[in-house]
Amino acid sequence: xxxxxxxxxxxxxxxxxxxxxxxxxxxxxxxxxxxxxxxxxxxxxxxxxxxxxxxxxxxxxxxxxxxxxxxxxxxxxxxxxxxxxxxxxxxxxxxxxxxxxxxxxxxxxxxxxxxxxxxxxxxxxxxxxxxxxxxxxxxxxxxxxxxxxxxxxxxxxxxxxxxxxxxxxxxxxxxxxxxxxxxxxxxxxxxxxxxxxxxxxxxxxxxxxxxxxxxxxxxxxxxxxxxxxxxxxxxxxxxxxxxxxxxxxxxxxxxxxxxxxxxxxxxxxxxxxxxxxxxxxxxxxxxxxxxxxxxxxxxxxxxxxxxxxxxxxxxxxxxxxxxxxxxxxxxxxxxx
Amino acid sequence: xxxxxxxxxxxxxxxxxxxxxxxxxxxxxxxxxxxxxxxxxxxxxxxxxxxxxxxxxxxxxxxxxxxxxxxxxxxxxxxxxxxxxxxxxxxxxxxxxxxxxxxxxxxxxxxxxxxxxxxxxxxxxxxxxxxxxxxxxxxxxxxxxxxxxxxxxxxxxxxxxxxxxxxxxxxxxxxxxxxxxxxxxxxxxxxxxxxxxxxxxxxxxxxxxxxxxxxxxxxxxxxxxxxxxxxxxxxxxxxxxxxxxxxxxxxxxxxxxxxxxxxxxxxxxxxxxx
Numbered sequence: 309x310x311x312x313x314x315x316x317x318x319x320x321x322x323x324x325x326x327x328x329x330x331x332x333x334x335x336x337x338x339x340x341x342x343x344x345x346x347x348x349x350x351x352x353x354x355x356x357x358x359x360x361x362x363x364x365x366x367x368x369x370x371x372x373x374x375x376x377x378x379x380x381x382x383x384x385x386x387x388x389x390x391x392x393x394x395x396x397x398x399x400x401x402x403x404x405x406x407x408x409x410x411x412x413x414x415x416x417x418x419x420x421x422x423x424x425x426x427x428x429x430x431x432x433x434x435x436x437x438x439x440x441x442x443x444x445x446x447x448x449x450x451x452x453x454x455x456x457x458x459x460x461x462x463x464x465x466x467x468x469x470x471x472x473x474x475x476x477x478x479x480x481x482x483x484x485x486x487x488x489x490x491x492x493x494x495x496x497x498x499x500x501x502x503x504x505x506x507x508x509x510x511x512x513x514x515x516x517x518x519x520x521x522x523x524x525x526x527x528x529x530x531x532x533x534x535x536x537x538x539x540x541x542x543x544x545x546x547x548x549x550x551x552x553x554x555x556x557x558x559x560x561x562x563x564x565x566x567x568x569x570x571x572x573x574x575x576x577x578x579x580x581x582x583x584x585x586x587x588x589x590x591x592x593x594x595x596x597x598x599x600x601x602x603x604x605x606x607x608x609x610x611x612x613x614x615x616x617x618x619x620x621x622x623x624x625x626x627x628x629x630x631x632x633x634x635x636x637x638x639x640x641x642x643x644x
Numbered sequence: 645x646x647x648x649x650x651x652x653x654x655x656x657x658x659x660x661x662x663x664x665x666x667x668x669x670x671x672x673x674x675x676x677x678x679x680x681x682x683x684x685x686x687x688x689x690x691x692x693x694x695x696x697x698x699x700x701x702x703x704x705x706x707x708x709x710x711x712x713x714x715x716x717x718x719x720x721x722x723x724x725x726x727x728x729x730x731x732x733x734x735x736x737x738x739x740x741x742x743x744x745x746x747x748x749x750x751x752x753x754x755x756x757x758x759x760x761x762x763x764x765x766x767x768x769x770x771x772x773x774x775x776x777x778x779x780x781x782x783x784x785x786x787x788x789x790x791x792x793x794x795x796x797x798x799x800x801x802x803x804x805x806x807x808x809x810x811x812x813x814x815x816x817x818x819x820x821x822x823x824x825x826x827x828x829x830x831x832x833x834x835x836x837x838x839x840x841x842x843x844x845x846x847x848x849x850x851x852x853x854x855x856x857x858x859x860x861x862x863x864x865x866x867x868x869x870x871x872x873x874x875x876x877x878x879x880x881x882x883x884x885x886x887x888x889x890x891x892x893x894x895x896x897x898x899x900x901x902x903x904x905x906x907x908x909x910x911x912x913x914x915x916x917x918x
Contacts, residue, residue, distance in 0.1 A: 377652040411900075412651050412885040555889030558652070558882050562694035564736045566652045571888070579880050579890055582698065582720035585853055587893075587915040605895040 311474075312489045314463040319484040321355075324348050326483075327388060327476070334369075336362050336391035345389065357391060357459035358432035361618055365551035366396035367403060370420045371570065373548075377416045377558075378565040387420075388476065390427045390457070393618070395440045397428050397452040399551035401612035406554050416568070425476050428453030432500055434508060437619025439632060441508040443518045445616055448501055460493050515632055516639040518613060522603035524638040530592070536634050537595035539627035544572030546621035547598060552614050573597055599631065651885055654691045654736025655680070659729050660711065665797040666790075669762055670727055671703060671715045676737060679709040684773040685744025685766055685876065685904045689884050690714060690726065691736030698722040699741075699881040701903070703765035703798075705772035712737070715765035715797065741884035742903050745770050745848065745874065747777070754782045754840050758859045760789045760831050760851025764797055766876050767850050771801075775808055783810040785838050789831025789855070791818045814838065831855060832862040842867045850876040857917040860907055870908035877903050877910070 315323070325348070327333050333348040338356045344363045346352065369389055407417035428449030431438070440447055449456040454473030458465045468474050480486060516524060547553040548570050555578075557571040571578065574594055580586035588594040606614035622630045657674040665671055682688070687701040698720075704713035718727045729735065747770075755774065759767040767786070774784050786805065790796045796815065806813050814834040816827035827834055831851070847868050849859045856875060863873050879891035879898040886900030894913035896902060910916050 378650060406887055409886065412887070414885075414887065415650060554887065556883070556887070557890075558697065558888060560691060560694055560696050564654050564656070564691060564693055566697075568652070571890075573889060573892075579892070581878055581880050582717075582723055583852065583878075584720075585918045587918040589918075593915075600894075601892065605892070608895040 311468045312466065313480075313486045314460075314465045314489055314493070315480060315484055315486045317459065317462050317464055319486075320464040323480055323484055324390075325350050331386045331388050333388045334390060345391075348390075357457065357464070358430050359391075360431050360433045360435040360438060361393040361395060361620070362391065363549075363620070365399065365549060365618070365620065366392050366426070367399065367551045367554075369424060370403060370417055371407070371554070371556070371568075372420075374567055374569045375416055376561070376565055377414070377568045381419070386423050386425055386476075388425045388427065390429075392426055392428045392449070392453065393431050394428065394445055394447055394449055395438075395616040395618040396551045397426065397449055398440075398445050398613065398616040399618075400452045402552050402606065402610055402614055403554060405610050405612050425455075425472055426453050427473070428456040430456070430458050430497065430501065431504060432458075434504060434511075435619055435623065437622040437630070437632060438508060438617065439512040439515055439619060440617035441505055442512045442515045443613055443615065443617045445613075446501070447504045447508060458497060460496065463487070463493075465489060465493060465497070512632070514636045514639070516635055518603065518615070519607075520639065521635050522607060524635065524642060525596070525599050525603050527642075528596075528638060530596075532638075533592040533596040536629070537592045539629060540574070540591060540595050540625075541627055542574050542576060542591060542594065543626060544574040545624045545626065547572035547574055549620045549624050551616060551618055551620070552602070553598075573601070652738070652883075654689070654697075654738045656734050657712070657737050659731050659733045659735065661731055662729060665715060666795045668719075668795070669715060669717045669797050671713055671797075672726070672729060672735075673704075673711055673713050674735065674737065675711055680712055680737070680740075681709055682706055682712075682740035683744040684747065684769045686740035686742050687881065687884070687899075687903060688712070688714070688737050688739035688741070689881075690716075690722075691738065692722060692725050692729075693734070693736060695725055696722040697736075697738075697882070698726070699884065699899070701744075701766035701769065701876070702740075703768045705776070706769060707772070707776055715762060715768075717762040739884055741881070741899055743901065745773075745904055747773055750774075750846050751777075751780045752782065752844070754845040755784045756835075756838065756840055756845055756847045756863075757784070757786045758788075758831065758835070758847060758849045758851070758855075758863070759786070760855040760859075761791070761795070762797070763851030763855070763876070764788060767848070768798055768801060770848065771805065771811075775805075775811070778808060778810065781810070782841075782844065783812065785812045785814070785840065787814045787816075787831060787834035787838065789816045789818070789834065789851075793817055793821055793824045812838070830858070832858050835859075835862055835866065846872045846874065848874045848876075853878065853917045864907075870911060871906050873907040875905050875907060875910070877905060877916070879903070
């Protein structure tokens with residue numbers, strides 16, 4: 309089978325139905341006002357392709373909100389995740405650096421990673437706060453996907469990138485009619501990519517790049533963060549929904565079992581020690597800490613971006629805080 | 645080093661003996677289910693089954709493989725529970741984790757150790773290590789402070805230490821009683837009493853955050869280079885693996901990159917003394 313081909317959406321959904329008998333197949337589904345992954349079944353409606361990122365980051369499949377990390381799991385079938393945006397694929401780099409660090413490999417993450425087949429997609433739509441291109445990320449899958457797909461008219465265009473992708477999607481060939489990728493579709497894909505990139509660049513023309521943002525944060529005054537964090541309620545939503553935030557709480561269970569649960573440095577007491585001292589006691593310090601971590605400290609220790617510009621933290625903030633607005637303001641101030 | 649077993653799963657250890665060190669501090673001698681090695685200054689996570697887990701640097705000799713001893717101050721949720729442990733009970737241990745004391749870098753030098761309160765625990769382990777290699781050091785000076793005479797821990801060990809050639813012991817208490825014959829005042833005062841060749845010396849500090857701060861400032865004032873001051877940082881080490889983020893101090897995961905740092909490594913990070 310060719311690594312790039314197209315198949316009718318009708319046949320694609322028949323194929324997904326077949327896959328879903330033995331695997332957990334997740335597809336992006338439009339609900340009342342959001343797009344999120346749902347388990348595929350034949351009654352599933354409102355599946356959407358080439359859209360902006362789903363609410364849930366890819367991270368959640370690999371680092372579930374709660375997971376027992378001591379007991380041996382029963383073998384389960386593959387998770388096939390369809391419609392992953394480029395920002396979430398890029399975020400895998402820092403997750404892998406931390407969780408697959410060769411000194412201490414997190415076997416649960418590794419197993420989740422190995423059992424997942426990642427199918428990326430181009431973003432033909434973008435959300436208000438999307439800003440991947442400002443950090444040098446293209447709004448379409450470049451790395452880390454096993455395959456990628458785009459819906460063009462009534463055809464799904466599939467591009468296979470890895471052996472794992474080939475093992476899964478190679479099954480299409482004998483069973484379903486497929487076509488060579490039409491040249492005009494290739495041109496349309498390229499044209500669409502340019503349009504989306506231009507739109508993202510235009511939307512974020514005032515936003516400083518990743519390195520500049522780090523310098524601005526490092527040089528900022530403590531007082532300025534009192535103002536920026538004024539409406540923060542320390543709910544931790546920004547961190548838990550972030551595709552690159554990786555902190556967790558280890559909870560003890562009987563029989564010396566341990567459960568790894570998503571945690572956030574925005575919660576009071578996150579760094580408190582037994583005697584009561586807490587470096588992140590003040591809300592404004594906690595708030596700044598998250599950005600120091602992403603833009604200053606992580607770049608000093610890791611090779612991967614700790615923000616991939618998905619904008620979920622802005623969408624989700626009940627304090628109506630936009631980090632982008634903060635950084636634009638800081639950047640403008642730095643230029644007098 | 646690559647670890648292949650489940651990094652979150654503790655091994656079991658039986659409490660062999662509980663030693664009352666002071667009204668707030670107890671030591672627990674543990675027998676792990678199999679041999680357990682650590683380098684001095686590295687730490688372990690001690691699990692109370694189904695209840696919680698907390699980090700401790702063993703206070704025993706790193707040369708001992710069959711037993712491990714931890715010294716615990718009653719200070720919070722997990723340590724309160726640990727203090728109820730009795731001989732025969734079973735706990736879990738994970739580790740060892742982190743970067744301990746680089747003892748080989750101390751060879752040929754005068755080693756000054758400044759300790760306070762329960763911060764004596766990692767120091768005692770270090771001292772066992774130094775005693776075992778005592779001919780490799782010019783001299784070793786221990787300055788140890790606690791709040792009151794009854795808060796002074798490891799009394800039998802102190803008596804033994806005073807007998808070791810080229811090892812000196814100085815102690816202070818914040819508030820003395822009528823039987824106290826050593827210094828009264830903060831521990832940093834002891835540094836005025838010692839005779840040390842700073843150009844051929846390293847200093848090691850371990851204790852409560854406020855003591856770490858003023859101890860370091862005093863050592864700097866005495867002329868110690870920032871690269872010769874070794875600090876054992878106390879943070880909320882939880883996973884021990886450089887992943888969970890609770891012990892982050894600037895770019896460092898204290899559990900993995902520390903807990904022992906030289907002052908120059910951490911000087912510019914925010915809130916290091918909290």
